[in-house]
Amino acid sequence: MIRSLRCLIAPAVALIAVLAAVQPAAAANIQRVVSPGGIEAWLVQEPSLPLVALNFAFVGGSSEDPADKPGVAYMVSSLLDDGAGELDAKAFQQRVEENAVELRFSATQDYFYGSIRLLRDRREQSFDLLRLALNQPRFDADAVGRVRDQILAGLRRETTDPGSIANRAWWRTAFPDHPYGRPTGGTLTSIPTIAADDLRTYAGRVLTRDTLKIAAVGDIDPATLGQILDRVFGSLPATGKRVGMPDAAVRDSGRRIVTQLNVPQAVVRLGGAGIMRKDPDFIPAFVVNHILGGGSFSSRLYDEVREKRGLAYGVYSYLLTLRHAAMFMAGTQTQADSTREALELIESQIRRMGDEGPTEAELAKAKAYLKGSYALNFDTSTKIASILLQNQLDDLGIDYIDKRNGLIDAVTIEDARRAAKRLAEGGMLVTVVGQPKGLASKEPGG
Amino acid sequence: MTFCRSAQAIAGLAVAATLLTAGVQAQPKPAVGHFTLANGLEVVVVPDRRAPVVTHMVWYKVGAADEPPGTSGIAHFLEHLMFKGTANNPAGRFSQAVAAVGGQENAFTSQDYTGYFQRVSRDNLKTLMEFEADRMTGLVLANEQVVPELKVVLEEQNQRVANNPRARLSEQIDAALYLNHPYGKPVIGWRHEIEKLNREDALAFYKRFYTPNNAVLVVAGDVTTDEIKTLAEATYGKVGKVAEIGPRRRPQEPAQVAPRRVTLADAQVQQPSLHRAYLVPSSATAKPGESEALEVLSFILGHGTTSRLYRNLVVERELAVSAGGWYNGTALDASQFGVYGSPKPGVTLEQLEGAIDAVIDDVVAKGITPDEVERAKNRLIADAIYAQDSQATMARWYGAALTTGSTVQKVQSWPDRIRAVTADSANAAAKAWLDKRRSVTGYLIKDSSPREEKRS
Numbered sequence: 006m007i008r009s010l011r012c013l014i015a016p017a018v019a020l021i022a023v024l025a026a027v028q029p030a031a032a033a034n035i036q037r038v039v040s041p042g043g044i045e046a047w048l049v050q051e052p053s054l055p056l057v058a059l060n061f062a063f064v065g066g067s068s069e070d071p072a073d074k075p076g077v078a079y080m081v082s083s084l085l086d087d088g089a090g091e092l093d094a095k096a097f098q099q100r101v102e103e104n105a106v107e108l109r110f111s112a113t114q115d116y117f118y119g120s121i122r123l124l125r126d127r128r129e130q131s132f133d134l135l136r137l138a139l140n141q142p143r144f145d146a147d148a149v150g151r152v153r154d155q156i157l158a159g160l161r162r163e164t165t166d167p168g169s170i171a172n173r174a175w176w177r178t179a180f181p182d183h184p185y186g187r188p189t190g191g192t193l194t195s196i197p198t199i200a201a202d203d204l205r206t207y208a209g210r211v212l213t214r215d216t217l218k219i220a221a222v223g224d225i226d227p228a229t230l231g232q233i234l235d236r237v238f239g240s241l242p243a244t245g246k247r248v249g250m251p252d253a254a255v256r257d258s259g260r261r262i263v264t265q266l267n268v269p270q271a272v273v274r275l276g277g278a279g280i281m282r283k284d285p286d287f288i289p290a291f292v293v294n295h296i297l298g299g300g301s302f303s304s305r306l307y308d309e310v311r312e313k314r315g316l317a318y319g320v321y322s323y324l325l326t327l328r329h330a331a332m333f334m335a336g337t338q339t340q341a342d343s344t345r346e347a348l349e350l351i352e353s354q355i356r357r358m359g360d361e362g363p364t365e366a367e368l369a370k371a372k373a374y375l376k377g378s379y380a381l382n383f384d385t386s387t388k389i390a391s392i393l394l395q396n397q398l399d400d401l402g403i404d405y406i407d408k409r410n411g412l413i414d415a416v417t418i419e420d421a422r423r424a425a426k427r428l429a430e431g432g433m434l435v436t437v438v439g440q441p442k443g444l445a446s447k448e449p450g451g
Numbered sequence: 452m453t454f455c456r457s458a459q460a461i462a463g464l465a466v467a468a469t470l471l472t473a474g475v476q477a478q479p480k481p482a483v484g485h486f487t488l489a490n491g492l493e494v495v496v497v498p499d500r501r502a503p504v505v506t507h508m509v510w511y512k513v514g515a516a517d518e519p520p521g522t523s524g525i526a527h528f529l530e531h532l533m534f535k536g537t538a539n540n541p542a543g544r545f546s547q548a549v550a551a552v553g554g555q556e557n558a559f560t561s562q563d564y565t566g567y568f569q570r571v572s573r574d575n576l577k578t579l580m581e582f583e584a585d586r587m588t589g590l591v592l593a594n595e596q597v598v599p600e601l602k603v604v605l606e607e608q609n610q611r612v613a614n615n616p617r618a619r620l621s622e623q624i625d626a627a628l629y630l631n632h633p634y635g636k637p638v639i640g641w642r643h644e645i646e647k648l649n650r651e652d653a654l655a656f657y658k659r660f661y662t663p664n665n666a667v668l669v670v671a672g673d674v675t676t677d678e679i680k681t682l683a684e685a686t687y688g689k690v691g692k693v694a695e696i697g698p699r700r701r702p703q704e705p706a707q708v709a710p711r712r713v714t715l716a717d718a719q720v721q722q723p724s725l726h727r728a729y730l731v732p733s734s735a736t737a738k739p740g741e742s743e744a745l746e747v748l749s750f751i752l753g754h755g756t757t758s759r760l761y762r763n764l765v766v767e768r769e770l771a772v773s774a775g776g777w778y779n780g781t782a783l784d785a786s787q788f789g790v791y792g793s794p795k796p797g798v799t800l801e802q803l804e805g806a807i808d809a810v811i812d813d814v815v816a817k818g819i820t821p822d823e824v825e826r827a828k829n830r831l832i833a834d835a836i837y838a839q840d841s842q843a844t845m846a847r848w849y850g851a852a853l854t855t856g857s858t859v860q861k862v863q864s865w866p867d868r869i870r871a872v873t874a875d876s877a878n879a880a881a882k883a884w885l886d887k888r889r890s891v892t893g894y895l896i897k898d899s900s901p902r903e904e905k906r907s
Binding site for chain 1: 499500501502503504534546547549550551552553554555556570571572575598599600601602603604605606607609610613614672718719720721722755756757762765766769772773793795826829830832833836837839840841842843
């Protein structure tokens with residue numbers, strides 16, 4: 006069933022959340038649980054509320070869609086809880102409701118995610134529904150048809166939504182011959198061609214134990230969790246059949262693509278080469294980005310574009326690291342008269358950051374913020390579970406939460422300048438949608 | 452209509468949180484604290500000791516519905532201007548202090564309330580309380596800050612409304628639904644009035660409504676009621692009353708006697724949709740049990756894929772790609788019950804509307820079943836357990852309740868009140884309130900008329 010038809014193309018928010026957090030109390034309590042059948046999960050046992058949150062992911066996501074059928078992973082994520090085992094869609098959804106369990110599936114470019122949140126007293130029934138959804142999805146013809154229609158309706162809406170147009174243009178241009186260039190949500194021509202067999206094939210290739218990572222938080226002990234892991238995930242295929250993909254870099258940096266659309270406010274998206282998660286300059290770049298456009302009420306972009314000139318309600322930058330590409334992104338939305346000024350301000354602030362780096366004072370403030378705010382990401386079970394999961398996907402180690410603030414602290418002004426230079430030097434691919442005055446498309450170097 | 456001032460001040464009384472279903476064993480939970488300072492500031496403390504962080508919120512009992520005529524948007528504009536500094540703390544110092552300790556902050560405005568919040572580690576709470584208490588009555592505004600911020604708000608209006616046909620239709624529906632009540636104005640304001648807002652409007656509004664006796668402090672997280680009592684007295688307790696606040700009497704709705712229809716046509720619309728709003732009681736205006744019955748009714752009629760509307764329109768008759776319904780009980784005055792749907796290609800909005808009407812008529816005529824009621828109640832009550840996992844959610848529940856005519860006791864008795872709903876009471880609510888004469892039906896359609904090209 007369709008939870009949301011919003012564009013899944015840029016999963017930046019999730020990534021930012023993951024990168025901004027550490028809480029020693031939770032960290033000290035992470036247990037590595039290995040089930041009798043050999044399935045591993047990280048667990049924070051928290052008995053004070055009668056709940057369990059469990060998040061998991063498989064490597065794959067929309068990158069494993071057949072090249073001519075973007076949208077398969079997204080459709081699978083929409084259909085896993087639309088009937089499974091003996092239960093058709095209606096019976097399955099009624100069971101979900103009766104147990105007050107929350108099941109979610111989603112696809113990003115790199116991963117197929119799932120999560121469950123349940124009441125302790127409904128634990129067995131709830132995990133059983135997850136087991137069914139993962140192991141015996143039905144993909145009944147009526148459910149597939151329904152979800153197909155829903156996705157198409159969303160895609161039709163996107164054809165005149167300035168933000169969606171700007172995102173799609175950016176990804177298509179930045180990665181023309183790579184899976185990352187294909188839209189996670191599919192296209193108006195691809196979705197009608199996707200049949201139940203495509204969905205079954207995808208599930209069989211990707212929902213497999215070899216890349217599975219799991220995190221659990223809540224009122225459950227390690228032994229019980231171990232049994233549940235085997236029951237829910239133990240029957241999935243041991244190994245997948247993934248096509249995989251090469252590393253890729255953003256193409257056409259320096260190019261600007263302006264698409265005319267009759268809306269009062271233009272949407273501006275910028276993106277250039279970023280820094281990979283395992284690169285030693287990643288943490289310095291993360292700190293630099295916070296100073297430039299990451300901190301909500303304190304960044305240079307916020308100050309220049311919003312606070313001083315009132316050109317926009319929102320302006321931001323962020324680092325986006327995928328498994329095979331790293332991006333440095335920025336954006337804003339502003340009326341036609343000021344689009345050019347806002348874009349030039351953002352570009353000049355990026356250049357200035359690249360040329361000069363941050364000041365010592367800015368660096369100190371950013372470190373204080375990033376260290377202090379880490380704990381805020383550990384105040385709910387679902388937030389803790391999603392961080393424990395992402396740390397596994399990023400291969401950061403079970404002790405990363407304890408180490409993270411030390412890594413932030415260790416960033417020197419030289420590190421920050423070097424990272425700033427790397428972020429800025431490649432230039433940005435820009436997409437603009439609206440009716441911006443005095444702003445036309447241009448080729449790189451033009 | 453009742454005009455309850457929300458705060459039944461229960462000085463020093465701590466009441467146990469009981470947000471648990473019968474089916475779930477209650478863990479011993481720290482009590483929710485509730486007291487009122489001498490200057491009239493009401494305080495709620497929601498302990499959650501799992502992580503060493505706190506959510507600190509100040510809610511003012513003022514929103515867009517309290518604006519003087521002709522100045523729509525001033526409540527929201529003032530919310531933006533509250534970040535521009537005080538005599539003691541010039542512009543930026545508060546935000547820098549929040550950022551310096553890794554805190555997060557923001558603010559929000561609705562028809563009935565305006566709220567400001569920060570999330571920080573527990574050790575930094577006192578500093579924030581000092582700053583927030585200072586700006587409760589100490590705001591200083593210079594025109595060089597007001598002018599660019601007005602541009603920001605206009606861009607926010609562009610982003611949220613002008614660029615978005617569905618949001619524009621929603622404004623038109625609200626305006627048509629409320630014949631007399633100010634809920635018919637958008638919270639962000641009408642654009643022609645926002646454009647004229649100024650420093651004097653903002654300060655006049657501030658001086659009239661921002662005073663401790665018109666505010667609720669909510670602190671959730673790693674704290675005790677005793678700690679907060681000491682801290683609140685040392686900070687907010689020093690702020691004097693600057694205004695007396697009378698009952699919140701807004702112009703009320705007359706008897707509504709005619710169904711209304713609005714159609715928004717826009718070239719941007721690629722997927723038509725239908726949205727209907729009925730004028731119904733809120734939790735504050737309803738008779739006992741009625742708001743809860745509407746809650747259960749809206750769940751059965753419109754929540755998720757097991758709902759009547761989804762099953763009938765999307766699954767069985769295959770007329771729609773989406774369909775559902777909702778009810779908003781959190782309002783000081785008469786609120787809304789909504790239904791919506793978006794048709795499959797080849798199905799007209801008129802056909803879809805006929806099908807929606809048939810589902811509603813069937814509910815009104817034949818009623819819903821006890822089975823449906825049990826499932827809905829079970830799911831709704833579970834929300835109260837899930838909410839306890841988030842200190843920010845708990846803080847928002849209490850803050851929104853206490854600024855819309857509810858009480859701490861009502862928040863805590865919510866599961867019991869939902870549990871008391873029966874098929875009969877839900878059916879009675881359907882009969883009483885799903886009356887088209889009290890509704891607006893909105894169509895969102897594609898405008899295919901030729902358009903003049905704007906030259907740049």
